[in-house]
Amino acid sequence: MRYVERSTPFACADVKTYDLLDGGTLFGLKRCGEELVPAFALSPLTLLNIPAAAQRAYLSAKGNLYLYGDGAVYRSMKAYANFIKPGVTFAGVPSFTEVNGGEMLVYDGQTTLRVTSSLMEPINASPVVNGAFHYSRLFGVDSSDEYTIRWSAPDNVRQWTEELNGAGHMRLPSLRGGVLRLISYDGKLVAVRRYGLTLLRIYGDVQDFRVEVTDTDTDEMVEGTAIVCAGKLVFFTVSGLYAFESKVKAYAKEQLGGFVPSGSVAAWGNVLLACGQLEGRGVIACIDCENEEVSYIELAATCVCAAGRAFCFCQGTVYEIVRGAGGGAWESGPCNFGSCAEKYLESVDVDGTAESLSISSGNRQRTFHAVSGRIKVDMAGREFTFRADCENGLKFLCARYAVRR
Numbered sequence: 001m002r003y004v005e006r007s008t009p010f011a012c013a014d015v016k017t018y019d020l021l022d023g024g025t026l027f028g029l030k031r032c033g034e035e036l037v038p039a040f041a042l043s044p045l046t047l048l049n050i051p052a053a054a055q056r057a058y059l060s061a062k063g064n065l066y067l068y069g070d071g072a073v074y075r076s077m078k079a080y081a082n083f084i085k086p087g088v089t090f091a092g093v094p095s096f097t098e099v100n101g102g103e104m105l106v107y108d109g110q111t112t113l114r115v116t117s118s119l120m121e122p123i124n125a126s127p128v129v130n131g132a133f134h135y136s137r138l139f140g141v142d143s144s145d146e147y148t149i150r151w152s153a154p155d156n157v158r159q160w161t162e163e164l165n166g167a168g169h170m171r172l173p174s175l176r177g178g179v180l181r182l183i184s185y186d187g188k189l190v191a192v193r194r195y196g197l198t199l200l201r202i203y204g205d206v207q208d209f210r211v212e213v214t215d216t217d218t219d220e221m222v223e224g225t226a227i228v229c230a231g232k233l234v235f236f237t238v239s240g241l242y243a244f245e246s247k248v249k250a251y252a253k254e255q256l257g258g259f260v261p262s263g264s265v266a267a268w269g270n271v272l273l274a275c276g277q278l279e280g281r282g283v284i285a286c287i288d289c290e291n292e293e294v295s296y297i298e299l300a301a302t303c304v305c306a307a308g309r310a311f312c313f314c315q316g317t318v319y320e321i322v323r324g325a326g327g328g329a330w331e332s333g334p335c336n337f338g339s340c341a342e343k344y345l346e347s348v349d350v351d352g353t354a355e356s357l358s359i360s361s362g363n364r365q366r367t368f369h370a371v372s373g374r375i376k377v378d379m380a381g382r383e384f385t386f387r388a389d390c391e392n393g394l395k396f397l398c399a400r401y402a403v404r405r
Contacts, residue, residue, distance in 0.1 A: 015346060018337045020386060020397040021330065025257070025278075026295040028328030029393060030288075037393040039295050040286050041326025042319040045311075048082040049074065054313040056264070057305035058096040060104060062117070065311060065318070067303075068094060073106055073113065075120065079311065079320070086120040088113050095140070095181075099133045099157050107131075109143025126152070127160055130181035134189050134202055139182050146178030147171050149191065149200070170209065172198060180223050185233050188212075190244075192226040192235065195219065197244060216248050224263035230270040230289035236261045241272075241287065252287055255294035259285050268306035273321070275301045275312070284312060284321075297321065298329075327355070327391035335399075336383045342404045345379045351396030354388040361385070374400075 021036060030039035051069035058066040065079040071090055074083040094108040106113040107126045114123045128140025128150050138157040142148035153159035153166040160167045172179065177194025184190075191198040196217040201210035219237045226235035233244040234251065243251040261276040272287040282300020287293075299319070301312040310321040337343060348357065354371040361381030368375050371388075388394060 015400055015402050016337070018335075018399045018401065020332055020335070020348075020399055021394065023335075024330050024332045024386075026328065026330055027283075027298050028295065028326060029330060029390075030293060030295050032393075035393060035395045036328070036330060036390070038324055038326055038328055038391075040297055040328075041322050042297065042299065042312075043322055045079065045318045045320060047076055047080075047318065049085075050083055050316060050318055052316050054303055055093050056096075057303040057311060057313055059266075059305040059307040059309065059311060060096075061098060061307055062102065063308065065305070066096060066106075067313060067318070073120075075115070079309065079318075086113065086122075088120075088122050095130050097131050097133055097138060099138060100136070100155070105138070105157060107140075123158060126157070130179075132182040132184045132189065133157070134182075134184040139189060139202070141179045141182065142169065145171070146180075147174060149179060149182065151202075176217065180221060181226060183226060183228060183233065185228050190233060192221065194221055197233075197248070216244065218242065218248060222261050222263060225261050225265050225274065227265050227267050227272070229267035229272045232289060234272055234289060236265075236274070243289070251289075252292040252294055255292060256285065256287070259283070259294075259296075261285075262302075264301075264303040266304045266306035266310060268310045268321070273304045273306060273310060273312075275304050282314075295328075327389065328393070329387060329389045330394065330397075332384075332386040334383050334385055337399065337401055337403075339403050340382065342380065342382050343384075344402045344404070345377045345381070345384060345399060346402065347374050347376050347400045348386075349374050349396065349398040349400065350388075350394070352390065352392065352394040354390045354394065354397075356387075356389045358387045359384060 028040050029036045054067040054069040056068040063078045065076045067074045072085045074085045076083045090108045091110050092108045094106045098104045104115040109129045112123050112125045114121050129143050131138050131140030136154045138152040142150050148171045150169040162168050176196040179191045181192050189200040189202045199212040199214050219239050222236040240253050241251045242248050259278050261274050264275040266273045270290045274285045284297040286295045299314050301314045304312040312319050350371050356369050357371045358367045361384045
């Protein structure tokens with residue numbers, strides 16, 4: 001009998017194992033010990049008169065949902081009633097600021113809308129944008145000079161006549177650039193500027209207002225991303241996410257990877273929600289500001305808001321973001337198992353169930369469905385990419401491979 005010798009490049013190599021879930025990117029999932037469990041999901045709202053496009057979303061402390069699009073503001077009471085809009089238009093994207101007595105102002109420097117539980121009415125325009133309510137006054141950035149901060153009279157956000165104990169202004173030096181917005185934080189008023197932060201000592205009488213010199217220079221800020229979350233003032237610059245408590249420090253740098261924010265953020269408890277892109281895909285980054293853990297929601301949302309509940313807008317639909325529900329996905333990114341040599345991927349062990357598991361290397365890709373236990377892969381390559389879609393998370397995902405000697 002004649003035997004034909006079979007050439008197997010990996011015949012003498014030892015089979016090794018590699019814990020895939022130790023890294024990778026999470027979509028709708030979070031880490032719980034060594035497992036991945038559902039964390040975030042989307043639930044579309046069925047409301048009428050939703051605008052076709054929205055550039056800003058705001059959720060009030062009373063739970064009323066606002067959208068700005070096409071020059072108009074739309075409101076849904078408690079995010080259950082259909083959206084209505086007043087007959088007021090805005091020249092630019094307006095700011096939303098809640099003041100004393102449950103009243104809210106919507107303003108763009110030229111038009112101001114006063115909103116209460118029972119009415120929405122135009123009033124005399126506030127000369128500011130991107131403001132904050134602080135020590136009974138509305139502070140804002142002068143609509144025609146980004147270096148000037150103006151404040152209203154005490155206990156009267158409609159009064160802008162300048163006098164000793166009334167309204168007033170201060171102009172900041174040009175160092176750190178123009179003021180993007182004001183935030184009331186830790187008893188101070190913080191001016192978020194193009195290249196850093198300026199702390200304003202604003203406690204009571206006008207004669208006591210001071211500018212504090214602090215070492216808080218940054219690279220260029222991403223406009224619209226500064227917010228207080230988990231007791232920290234957090235913000236994106238062009239180089240990543242940063243947090244300010246007593247000083248500025250980088251935050252969740254490795255976990256955010258290639259995420260690029262678009263300029264809409266919201267604080268949802270200890271989670272920062274940020275719209276943006278990840279490797280060309282529209283996503284919402286969900287950043288745990290206590291543990292610096294990051295998960296993503298795969299949705300090209302244009303704006304997001306939160307106040308007890310959380311909502312986002314995408315292509316004419318409003319979604320509520322909910323916790324601990326729905327499925328998710330895990331992606332490995334390029335994975336070489338710690339070696340640049342050519343490898344043979346024999347199999348993958350799955351503890352739990354993946355509705356689908358896709359594995360690619362070079363131009364080859366294999367997709368397996370309803371995966372649980374050990375699956376035979378039989379694929380060679382130097383680098384592999386994995387994606388697992390799972391409804392209930394995963395307990396374990398391990399690659400079994402051999403390296404060519």
